[in-house]
Amino acid sequence: MPVDFLSDDQVSRFGRFAADPTPGELEQFFRLDGRARELVAGKRRDATKLGWAVQWGTVRMLGTFLLDDPVAVPASTVAFVAEQLHLDPACLDDYTARPKTAYEHTWEIRDAYGYREFSAAEAEVRGFLAARVWASLEGPRALFDRAVVWLVDNRVLLPGITTLTRLVAEVRATENAALYRTLDEAVPDELRQSMRDLLKVPEGKRVSELERLRTVPMRVSGSAMTAALERAKDVRGLGAHLVPTSVVPGARMARYGMGSKAPTLRELEESRKTATLLATVRHLESASVDDALDLLDVLMASRLLARADRVGKEEKLKALPKLKRAAGRVAKAVGVLLETAPATEDGELVSVVDAWAAIEKAVPREKLAEALAIIAEVVPDEEGDEDEEWRAALATRYGTVRGFIRLLVDVVDFGAVEAGAPVVKALKQLPHLIHRKKLPATEVERELVTGSWRRLVFAAPGAEPGLADKAAYSFCVLEHLHRALRRRDVYARGGDRWGDPRAKLLAGDRWESAQPTVLTALGLEAEPAAHLAELAGALHGAYHQVVAGLPTNSAVSFKDGKLVLDRLGPAAEPKLMPAFRQLANGMLPKVDFPELLLEVADLTGMTSAFTHISGADPSMEEFELSVCALLLSEACNVGLTPVVKPNVPALTRGRLVQVDQGYLRAETISAANGMLIEAQRGIDVVRAWGGGLIASADGVRFTVPVQSLHAGYSPK
Structure with a gap:
């Protein structure tokens, strides 16, 4: 691999000050600790005291000493250190009067703080870089920056930029070759040939099969949903998921395979080509399922539920004038009834005939019956709810979903937590039920048919007794599925965004084999207690810092036990604007x-x-x-x-x-x-x-x- 991959910015800031340190960096690297103050106190001249302290902070921040020019440090940094020592920053100019002094100070700092030469830690750096190659998606530039940070954190003096660049390139090339070889050896011959066929353009087509499988759905419709599920089925049919590659990361190769044209992939070296195609297909197996469920989510939310809700609201608005007139008639009748005394002065009870006679003078019996029928039609009963109108409108769109329900169940392997188990059970039974000419009401999942769905499923207008409405029941199940997917009560096995969030947690033998590489790449210990204690301490300190600032923070207040933040206003215009x-x-x-x-x-x-x-x-x-x-x-x-x-x-x-x-x-x-x-x-x-x-x-x-x-x- 060529070693000139570094950006100009990386070259300019390697082992030198490319800009003034920020206040946070000054506090982190140039704030003298107790031991540094003791060593500084042993120096006689002000210049040597300030020079030693500046070199101490320089190696802590840059990972190296500025031996060619020890005073080539930003003025703000010198002023920050001099203020701590109560010295004049200008005295640093005398630090290089005796050149050997700077070298003696570097030796002292190295011995006192345990800094090592790069050659003594090269094996550790190689192990760290190798772990990052296997466990991350980082390119050579990011790996170079990671290596610099690791060297600084572990008190290893930076080598020359060419040495470190060549090391990064060498380790990356070696580990990639091992990764390609491992994946290539795991692929059976039949799958290898099937993946190579993906790079060919079928007769009569304009793009390769790989390009077709990489193309995500762009339209929102029932036919597009069917096409998305067919795509997921084709990807799954290749059988790449059967290759045991759990300990080998392929995300970086999948990214290359997803972004490269088929002719470019055809020109790759054989083992790399196989490994890249395998990683790409494995990625497509989860991505195609996610894309199909993304489309289902948008289809349900924007094209079906939203439109049905809009139609339902329009029907409500159309019914309001009739409902208003009907309610007025009923109100007149009830008003007459309330004004009629239950008994005469001599104690004789008012008969029903007399009450009706009084009511009919205000509202004819036929008009009152008509008004009650309108109210019964518009206002939901005890078993109904406010969603009945739009759900009834939703059932009329059955043709949109009928074509892909069976494919949805066959292609996507749904799993569920306890709360979503009835939804998955009903969904898996749905293709067999709607395939029948008539759907017996006894075979539906009654636990899901609640609210207004009961009337629409079991008592649809014109339905035969004992039968359920297939369109209404299908949308009842799909509505529950849509909600459960969003809550993650139901998930897609093999998916990523819509998958089980617990599926990628390594356990048992898989974790034991991957543990050393992962811990090395992340710089963590096998026992998490110390790391968790450090995080808890930082969180505790942050809480106390926030609480301490609340009395003087005018933008924060408490009202009824709740934290209230003032709205951010527009930023002030700069004076020169x-x-x-x-x-x-x-x-x-x-x-x-x-x-x-x-x-x-x-x-x-x-x-x-x-x-x-x-x-x-x-x-x-x-x-x-x-x-x-x-x-x-x-x-x-x-x-x-x-x-x-x-x-x-x-x-x-x-x-x-x-x-x-x-x-x-x-x-x-x-x-x-x-x-x-x-x-x-x-x-x-x-x-x-x-x-x-x-x-x-x-x-x-x-x-x-x-x-x-x-x-x-x-x-x-």
């Missing part, structure tokens, strides 16, 4: 928007993308002016009138209508937009903005280069 804004505005040229559009068209040549609908190139004069005028009218939504100029041939109404009908259409506008993006990428400052794929709306910057389940191009 008004002047800077005025300066920037003065530098901007004042141009009309049409002139700017014409200039951009001339610089980018974007008008050449507007070809005639017949395929011919434009032959009319000043075609660019006509196109820009049309773009301006469309963008500003002002119509043709403001841009029409009868005395300019390119801007007459007839010319503009002709160009609009013959040249402006979706594909030409898209092609012109692509030319603008390519031209923008050539501007230096754009590289700092994200390569031309950055959008901005209301101050929020985001990147949406491709359509996905959760993001897409606005139809507006």
